[in-house]
Amino acid sequence: MAETDPVETAWRIHAAVADWTGKVDAKAGFALTLESAVLAAVIALAESGHHLGKVHGTVPKGLFWLGVALLGLAALAAVSVVSPRLRSQPGHDPHQHFVYFGDLRHWDPEHLAEKLTTTSALAPLTRQLVDMSQIAWVKHQRVRQSLALAVAGVAVTALAWLLG
DSSP: OOOOOHHHHHHHHHHHHHHHHHHHHHHHHHHHHHHHHHHHHHHHHHHHTOGGGOOOSHHHHHHHHHHHHHHHHHHHHHHHHHSOOOOOOTTOOGGGOOSSHHHHTTSOHHHHHHHHHHSOSHHHHHHHHHHHHHHHHHHHHHHHHHHHHHHHHHHHHHHHHHHO
């Protein structure tokens, strides 16, 4: 069995993490579309005087507004997934890193070419892998939270309509 180059392996992992991040962003966009549509429909029904929108009593009204709030939080959680994550840590020296595009923009092309020919990419690449993986993990958790909040919001709103 041939020995695998660690830098090549790291780049393959980098591509996989980038792919997973893109997929979770797509899931968040889908969730946001559904949550926004449901939230708009609930509000439209409530304001139109439609039979489904009529809620009477303190408990059903409280449940209705709780459901609306949960749907709003679900949408905000989905938005937080697709918001760009740009590294800006105090004391971070972009001239020590050359894998992240936010750092590359600070480099002089000739100095970068020299750095790439004299330095292994493994250390900065593994740092980037850890950073990207942390971001992807948070994004996946927020999509899960978004969907759970949306289901709870629909359930509570439906309960309000059934009771009211």
